[in-house]
Amino acid sequence: MFQRLISFLLLLTVGYLSDAQTPTLKSSISEIHYDANVNNPLTTIELKQIKEVYGEYADKYVLDHPERLKGVKNILRNRVIIEEISDPKYSKEGELLSKVSLFTSFVKDLTRDDVFNPQTFNPLKYNFEFYSKHASAFKVDGTNYIIIIKSQYQ
Numbered sequence: 001m002f003q004r005l006i007s008f009l010l011l012l013t014v015g016y017l018s019d020a021q022t023p024t025l026k027s028s029i030s031e032i033h034y035d036a037n038v039n040n041p042l043t044t045i046e047l048k049q050i051k052e053v054y055g056e057y058a059d060k061y062v063l064d065h066p067e068r069l070k071g072v073k074n075i076l077r078n079r080v081i082i083e084e085i086s087d088p089k090y091s092k093e094g095e096l097l098s099k100v101s102l103f104t105s106f107v108k109d110l111t112r113d114d115v116f117n118p119q120t121f122n123p124l125k126y127n128f129e130f131y132s133k134h135a136s137a138f139k140v141d142g143t144n145y146i147i148i149i150k151s152q153y154q
Contacts, residue, residue, distance in 0.1 A: 030133075030153040038073040046076050053124040055107040074152065075123060075130055081148040082118040094137035094146055101127045116140045123147070 042050075050072060051058045062068055097116075102125055104110050110125055128149050129136060135154065138147045 032152050035078050037077050038070045049122045057106045079150040080123045085144050094139040096141050097138045098141045103127050
């Protein structure tokens, strides 16, 4: 009986080790598809948003890099959705915006807006997980607004 158990475990181990040597295909990373609007020039408002967050480093880290600029345009134009929720049971969903830290890597004295305005909201100011494979939602404190960050892979 003991010899059978040893043989079984040995067979199982050999099978496991040989399987570990078999090449496997890694799941491919989804390609990012941009809407055609990212090829349009920056608007005055978008340029202001980039400069607000990147300050004197805007050219060096965003504006002088076409692919990075395309990614930022995609965030500003296509991936951040602000919705007002009229049904109170849905307005409680998501992390509070006040709990999301500011992106102060380039402009140390960046501050939150005193009053939320969906027309002037700058999503680049926040450390949202823009490069996640999943969408996320954030509740704007004291309002019925939610901010949805769509995945770049959707």
